[in-house]
Amino acid sequence: MEKIKLNVALSGLNNIDNPGPGIPVIRGLRDSLKIDAKIIGLVYDNLEPGPYMHELVDKTYKVPYPSDGVEPLLERIRYIHEKEHIDVLIPNFDSELFTFMKSEKILKEMGIRTFLPTLQQFEERHKSNLPQYGEKYGVKVPYSEPIGSIMDFKKIEDKFDYPVVVKGKFYDAYIAYDFEQVGIYFNKIAAKWGLPIVIQEFVRGTEVNVVALGDGNGNTVGAVPMRKTYITDKGKGWGGITLEDPVMMDLTHKIILQTKWRGGMELELIRTSANELYMIEINPRLPAWVYLAVAAGQNLPEALVMLAMGKKVKPFTHYEVGKMFIRYSYDMICDLKEFEQLSTKGEL
Amino acid sequence: MTKLIFERPIIQQINAGLPSKYGMSHKLEPISHIDNVSIKSLIESYGSPLFIISESTIRKTYKNAFRAFSSRYPKVQFAWSYKTNYLNAVCNVFHQEGSWAEVVSGFEYDKALKNGVPGDLIIFNGPDKSREDLAKSIKNSSLIHIDHFDELYEIISLTKEIEVKPKVAIRVNMDTGIYPRWDRFGFNYENGEAWDALNRIMANKKLDLLGLHTHIGTYMMSTDAYKIAASKLAELAVRLQQKHGHVLQYIDMGGGFASKNTLKGAYYPGTDTTPSFDDFAEAITSALMSSEIKPDNLPLLILENGRALIDDAGYLAGSVLANKRLADGRRATIIDAGVNILFTAFWYEHDIRPVEPVSEQTEDTTIYGPLCMNIDVIRGNIMFPLLKKGDQYVIKRVGAYNNTQWLQFISMRPNVVLLDANGKPHLIRKNETLETINSQELTPEHLKNFDL
Amino acid sequence: MLKIKKNIAISDSGFVFDPGTGDSYTLNPTGLEIIQLIKSGKSYEEILQEMSAKYEMDGESFERYFYDFTSMLKQMRLTENHGED
Numbered sequence: 001m002e003k004i005k006l007n008v009a010l011s012g013l014n015n016i017d018n019p020g021p022g023i024p025v026i027r028g029l030r031d032s033l034k035i036d037a038k039i040i041g042l043v044y045d046n047l048e049p050g051p052y053m054h055e056l057v058d059k060t061y062k063v064p065y066p067s068d069g070v071e072p073l074l075e076r077i078r079y080i081h082e083k084e085h086i087d088v089l090i091p092n093f094d095s096e097l098f099t100f101m102k103s104e105k106i107l108k109e110m111g112i113r114t115f116l117p118t119l120q121q122f123e124e125r126h127k128s129n130l131p132q133y134g135e136k137y138g139v140k141v142p143y144s145e146p147i148g149s150i151m152d153f154k155k156i157e158d159k160f161d162y163p164v165v166v167k168g169k170f171y172d173a174y175i176a177y178d179f180e181q182v183g184i185y186f187n188k189i190a191a192k193w194g195l196p197i198v199i200q201e202f203v204r205g206t207e208v209n210v211v212a213l214g215d216g217n218g219n220t221v222g223a224v225p226m227r228k229t230y231i232t233d234k235g236k237g238w239g240g241i242t243l244e245d246p247v248m249m250d251l252t253h254k255i256i257l258q259t260k261w262r263g264g265m266e267l268e269l270i271r272t273s274a275n276e277l278y279m280i281e282i283n284p285r286l287p288a289w290v291y292l293a294v295a296a297g298q299n300l301p302e303a304l305v306m307l308a309m310g311k312k313v314k315p316f317t318h319y320e321v322g323k324m325f326i327r328y329s330y331d332m333i334c335d336l337k338e339f340e341q342l343s344t345k346g347e348l
Numbered sequence: 349m350t351k352l353i354f355e356r357p358i359i360q361q362i363n364a365g366l367p368s369k370y371g372m373s374h375k376l377e378p379i380s381h382i383d384n385v386s387i388k389s390l391i392e393s394y395g396s397p398l399f400i401i402s403e404s405t406i407r408k409t410y411k412n413a414f415r416a417f418s419s420r421y422p423k424v425q426f427a428w429s430y431k432t433n434y435l436n437a438v439c440n441v442f443h444q445e446g447s448w449a450e451v452v453s454g455f456e457y458d459k460a461l462k463n464g465v466p467g468d469l470i471i472f473n474g475p476d477k478s479r480e481d482l483a484k485s486i487k488n489s490s491l492i493h494i495d496h497f498d499e500l501y502e503i504i505s506l507t508k509e510i511e512v513k514p515k516v517a518i519r520v521n522m523d524t525g526i527y528p529r530w531d532r533f534g535f536n537y538e539n540g541e542a543w544d545a546l547n548r549i550m551a552n553k554k555l556d557l558l559g560l561h562t563h564i565g566t567y568m569m570s571t572d573a574y575k576i577a578a579s580k581l582a583e584l585a586v587r588l589q590q591k592h593g594h595v596l597q598y599i600d601m602g603g604g605f606a607s608k609n610t611l612k613g614a615y616y617p618g619t620d621t622t623p624s625f626d627d628f629a630e631a632i633t634s635a636l637m638s639s640e641i642k643p644d645n646l647p648l649l650i651l652e653n654g655r656a657l658i659d660d661a662g663y664l665a666g667s668v669l670a671n672k673r674l675a676d677g678r679r680a681t682i683i684d685a686g687v688n689i690l691f692t693a694f695w696y697e698h699d700i701r702p703v704e705p706v707s708e709q710t711e712d713t714t715i716y717g718p719l720c721m722n723i724d725v726i727r728g729n730i731m732f733p734l735l736k737k738g739d740q741y742v743i744k745r746v747g748a749y750n751n752t753q754w755l756q757f758i759s760m761r762p763n764v765v766l767l768d769a770n771g772k773p774h775l776i777r778k779n780e781t782l783e784t785i786n787s788q789e790l791t792p793e794h795l796k797n798f799d800l
Numbered sequence: 801m802l803k804i805k806k807n808i809a810i811s812d813s814g815f816v817f818d819p820g821t822g823d824s825y826t827l828n829p830t831g832l833e834i835i836q837l838i839k840s841g842k843s844y845e846e847i848l849q850e851m852s853a854k855y856e857m858d859g860e861s862f863e864r865y866f867y868d869f870t871s872m873l874k875q876m877r878l879t880e881n882h883g884e885d
Contacts, residue, residue, distance in 0.1 A: 046362060069617040095615065102620060132525075169615065194615040340815040343362045344826050354855035354862070357831035357869040359816070361876065362824045673868070677875045709828050736861065 003036035007084055008305060009112075011042040012092025013050020013057065017329065018234050021092040023049075024291040026056045028301030031294060035302055040084050046343040052334045059084065062346040066099040074103055078110065086112045088308045090301075094170040095193075097122060097284055115216075115308035117263045117284045124259070125282040126169070130198075137258050139251065139279045142203045142270075146196035150183045153199060165200040168193040173235060175202060203280070205272040207231065208243065210252045211286060211293050213300045215307060215315075216262030222300050222316035223252045224293040229324075237289055237327065242296045244321040247277060255282070264290075264304055289325060296323040356734055358709045376710065376733060378702045379742050385771045387665045387703050387742055395779065396740070397666030397685040399764040401747060403441055405661035407769070410445045413657060416625035420633040423648040427471050429603055430456040432654025432748045433662075437766050437776035439463050442657070450652040454481040457490075471600070471652070473519070473561070475499075475533065482506055486514045493561045493600070494518045495534055500545065507554040517559035517600065518545050522580050524564050524573035533563065537580050546584065550592045557594065559647065560584055563602030567611065567655070571623050571631035574601065578632045582639030585647065600650035601632055607659035609696040609745045617697075625656070655748040662747025664690060665703065668735045669718055679713040681732065683741055686717025686724045688757040690743065691750055693717075693726045700726065703740035706733045719758060756780060802870055803880040804839045818878060825876065830855075834869065 008029060012020030022041070029037045041050045041060035051060035061080050064072045080086065089112050091100045100107070101116050108114075116122075125133055134141030143160075144167075147153045157179065166185040167173045170193050174185040186197050212223035225248040228237035252267060264286035270278045286300060293300050296319040303313045342348040380387060383402050391398055410426070417424040427450035428442035434456060439449070440463060449460035452474035460470050467488025472481070475495045482499075483506055485492055494500050494516055503514050519534030520542045535542040549557050560581045564573055578601060585596045605628055610618040636649065669682045687693050700715060713732040717724035726743075735741065754761055760780035765773045804810075809817040814827040816835075827835060837847045848862060873879050 067615050067617070070620050098616060099620065190613060195613045336817065339824070340811060340813060340817075343824065344813045344815050351856040352854060354851070354857035355828060355830045356865045357834045358828045359825050359831050359835075359869065359872050359876065359878075362826060673871065677872065707828075 003032075003034060004309075005036045006038070006087045006305065006309070007040060008035075008037045008088045008090065009040040009042055009080065009084070009086045010090040010092060011044075011063070011096060013041045013043050013053075013060070014045070014048045015050060015053075016048075017232070018236050019288045019327075021286050021288045021290055023053065023056060024288055024294075025090060025092060025286055025301040026050075027291050028294040028299050029305065030056065032299060032302040032305075035305060037305070038084075040080065040086060042080075043342075046339060049332060051342055051348045052332060052338060060342065060348045062342065066093075066096045070099055070102055073099055074106060077103075077107070077112070081110055081112060088113050088115075088305050090114070090304065090308075091116070092285055094283065094285065113308040113310075115263050115304050117261060117265075121259055121261060122284050125284065130200075130279075130281075133282075134279065137255060139255070140276060141279050142201040144198050144200035146198050147186070148195050148197075150186050153179075153182055153186070156199075160199065160201060163202045165202050167198040167200055169196065169198075200280075203270045203272060203278045205270040205278070207280075208245070208248060208269050208271050208277075209237075209240075209287065209289075210248055210267040210269070211290050211300060212252050212256060212261075212265050212267065213286075213303055213307075214256040214259075214261030214263065214265065215313070216260060218257040218260045219315060220253050220256045221303050221307070221313055222293070222298040222319075223249060223256075224296055224298055224300075224319045225249060225252075226289065226292060239324065239326045240289055240292060241325075242292065242319060242321055242323045251277060251279075264300065292323060292325045293319065295325070296320040355707050355709065358711065360711070376701055376731070378705050379744070380703055380705075382663055382742075383767045383771045385767055385773065387663075388740060390765060390773060391665055391667070391740060393773070394763045394765055394775065397664060397683075397689070397762050399689075399746070399751065399762065399777075400663040400665055400773075401435075401438060401764065401766045401776070402661045402663070403766055403768050406438070406441050406658060406747075407445060409657050409660055410442065410447075413625040413651075413653065414446075416629035417633065417649065417651065420629050421636065421649050422646060425598075425648055425650045426657075427600075427650055427652045428657075429652050429654030430460060431752055433658050433751050434459055435751055435764060435776055436463055437774070438658065438751075448650075452476070454478060454484075457481060457485065461488075468515075471650070473563075473652075479506070483510060486510050486512055489515055491558065492516045494545070497545070500548065504552055504554060513554065513556045515556045515558050516549065517557070517561045517598070518542060518549070519561045519563070520581060520584065522562065522564070522577060524576040524580075526565055526568070526570060526573045530563070530565050534561070537584070542584065543587065546588060547591075550588070550594060557588075557596070559596055559598035559600055559650070561600040561602065561650075563652070564604060566604050567606045568604045569606050569621060569623065571627045574628060575631040575635045577601065578635035579639060582636055582641055586640045589642075589645070595645045596647050598648040598650050599636065600652065603651065603653040603655070605653050605656035607655050607745060607748060609659060609692070609698065612695055612697055614697075658747040659745045660747065662750065663742050663744060664746045664750070665740060665742040668737055668739045668741065670737055671734065674714070678729075679711045679732075679734065680716055681713050681735060682716045682718060683726060684718050685726070685743070685762075686719040686757075687726070688717075688719060688724075688755040689750065689761060690717070690726065690746060691753040691755075692746060692748070696745075697730075698727060698746070699744040700730070700732070701742055701744070702733055702735055703742055706735060706739070709733060751777070756785065760784070801841075801843060802838055802873075804835060804873070805878055805880055808878055810835060810839070816878070818876075821877070823876070825878075831869065834866070835873070838870075 010022050012022030014020040015023040039058045041057040042063045050057050063076050101119050130141045163175045163177045166176050168189040172189045176182040208227045210225045213221040215221050225243045225245045226240045229239040232238050266283040266287035268281040298316040298319050306313045427448040430451045448469040449465045450471045451457045467490050470490045472485050472490050473493045520537050521531045521534045522537035535545045549555050562577050564577050581599050588594045606622045608618045608622045666684045672680050674680050710731040710733050715727040763779045764777040766776045807819050814832045816825040
């Protein structure tokens with residue numbers, strides 16, 4: 001079968017100790033037998049490793065941060081599109097999604113396709129809305145409350161037992177064992193990601209995750225459950241293994257069916273010692289460990305691009321159970337000239 | 349050969365490592381004109397700093413907001429929130445557009461009357477209404493929104509002295525799923541206090557119960573909360589009719605819509621996240637229309653928006669006083685407007701622009717006001733082009749609260765001009781002078797002289 | 801006279817690399833021009849003359865910009881710290 005030539009722009013090329021999903025998504029696309037992709041990297045920082053990984057990334061552009069607003073970002077995308085004719089754009093940072101979802105129509109008019117959750121799906125699953133979400137969709141969730149200041153927490157402290165989890169709007173989660181620690185983490189997260197901060201009941205158990213892709217009509221195109229076999233001090237998986245778990249799969253299908261989820265997602269779940277599943281979070285994008293799903297037989301990045309292109313994709317029904325990943329770090333040797341070019345010209 | 353334009357030399361460290369807040373810096377477009385009037389010429393005529401208010405922006409914003417509601421609901425009325433900006437010229441633009449007045453003190457009440465607003469089109473809100481204020485507003489048939497039981501009984505006692513039947517509504521507070529919950533104003537819905545108050549008013553028969561009022565919070569970024577609030581008020585209205593056969597004339601949803609300013613601590617700019625008037629209108633009107641209220645009895649929908657209607661119309665323009673480098677090498681720019689006249693700098697990341705085109709180069713800058721106080725910070729850190737001493741700046745979206753909360757401190761409050769629909773400037777509030785301040789002071793005889 | 805450290809690498813794109821610290825910097829075109837003039841040993845007066853021949857500018861603001869710029873160079877430790885200034 002002849003491969004389709006596509007120009008795919010994506011972000012999240014920060015393949016560092018707390019990696020973004022960009023590079024794993026690209027690896028999925030590189031493995032594809034259907035797509036011959038030219039990869040255009042979108043980066044925020046001169047030191048994101050992606051731009052220097054030439055076997056994976058063909059060309060890189062720096063882009064303004066989403067916190068600058070929709071307009072400056074679109075202006076930059078327009079410039080890049082003029083040169084590269086982007087077919088599909090895959091934002092991989094949570095903090096970008098809002099901005100790209102808002103611009104979906106404009107991007108489409110420019111000829112750039114995306115495959116993102118709707119604003120409603122995105123807002124509804126925010127950490128601060130988790131209790132309502134759990135109620136609406138019949139999923140167990142830990143008790144949580146949003147706070148706007150540390151004094152707010154003082155007022156509701158009685159509702160929680162320590163430890164509690166202190167979470168940012170987009171990223172970061174810390175376990176706090178007393179009021180003082182809540183204060184420290186509150187300030188730390190608020191400075192970076194703004195308000196509100198969510199205080200969540202700490203649920204003890206094993207962290208299990210599902211990577212999934214919804215077609216926007218309620219169908220699950222693919223889903224692979226995994227348990228992290230080792231977690232770094234930043235809470236990121238260092239190793240993981242695919243599971244056979246009908247309960248997790250049912251839950252995933254249910255959520256995708258009820259929300260008519262469109263795009264990639266990662267369900268973060270905790271399985272307690274009483275064998276109950278708690279949903280901790282829904283990340284509205286493919287996770288950094290998505291390549292495990294590719295290796296287990298479900299090339300979800302490829303499927304996502306095909307769906308974005310309006311192609312029919314046959315849902316995956318199987319995956320290899322017991323497939324493992326071990327994450328490793330690698331000191332790539334880079335040319336100062338390339339660093340110079342990216343930092344002064346904004347392109348590489 | 350013509351000479352090239354000189355650009356200031358700059359060197360910047362490439363921040364490696366953790367992504368900073370600034371990815372690719374983008375150019376800050378200058379704003380040289382407001383409604384086709386040059387800011388430079390306005391400063392030349394009226395001094396620096398200077399508040400500039402665009403009448404056409406007020407009218408455009410008002411029409412847009414009113415359309416959002418009136419195209420979805422049969423009976424809509426706006427009431428201008430005086431506290432947001434009670435410069436008479438500004439109030440009268442709203443009154444010309446059709447707004448009633450919404451006031452929260454005896455002072456604001458008198459101001460509205462003096463502006464020519466008929467007494468029965470003034471809504472009197474808030475916890476601070478003296479017996480005299482209440483007596484006056486009863487006689488004028490104003491709409492009194494009762495805040496607490498003490499006020500209810502004060503009004504009942506006044507009915508013994510005054511012939512006119514007081515026109516009242518109660519303010520209701522409730523859980524709308526938002527944080528913080530405003531439960532200090534009005535009667536609570538969930539614990540039955542509001543229902544209790546309504547029953548006492550009905551039982552008394554000396555008051556004319558016209559409506560229900562709520563004001564769920566300020567700077568609301570979520571429309572859902574309004575939907576919940578409207579449903580709860582509608583539910584009270586239905587119960588009143590079922591139990592007492594009493595049909596309410598209006599439901600007042602208050603204000604609190606966010607403007608497009610960016611709140612401190614917010615990750616995305618307000619221009620991206622603030623819901624539109626259509627979003628708010630959809631939430632409120634759909635809740636009322638789908639409630640159990642009979643279609644023939646649909647109450648008048650009153651809105652008391654302030655900030656969202658006026659913020660965009662106000663600008664603060666002025667001049668740079670100096671530049672300096674802070675100890676850590678960061679740039680500091682000192683401007684002639686401080687937090688005493690730009691109160692909102694405490695909670696917004698204000699959009700500040702140069703007036704004239706300057707270099708595309710920007711630098712991480714802190715913008716300070718002129719006060720001798722450490723808290724006088726207009727923007728904590730912003731990628732800003734270097735303006736020279738005397739260069740002009742303009743700050744967008746300052747129309748709400750600044751002209752009512754400003755303080756006279758160290759120097760005088762500046763002129764305020766209004767640009768009319770043709771762009772003609774009108775001075776609508778004169779700058780204060782030493783005489784303005786001294787005219788209010790009295791010096792005892794024994795303190796009039798001294799020898800140094 | 802102000803001297804740029806000998807080992808500082810300045811490329812035509814305005815990229816500056818300090819091998820002593822590993823830090824890198826970017827210059828805007830005027831910054832690049834001026835730093836190269838400093839590097840070639842020109843005095844302030846000579847630089848002023850050269851720049852005003854080429855650009856539309858007044859001497860007073862140039863002086864301010866120049867000293868602000870060189871104070872940044874000092875702060876970034878890109879200049880020799882011995883010598884009279």
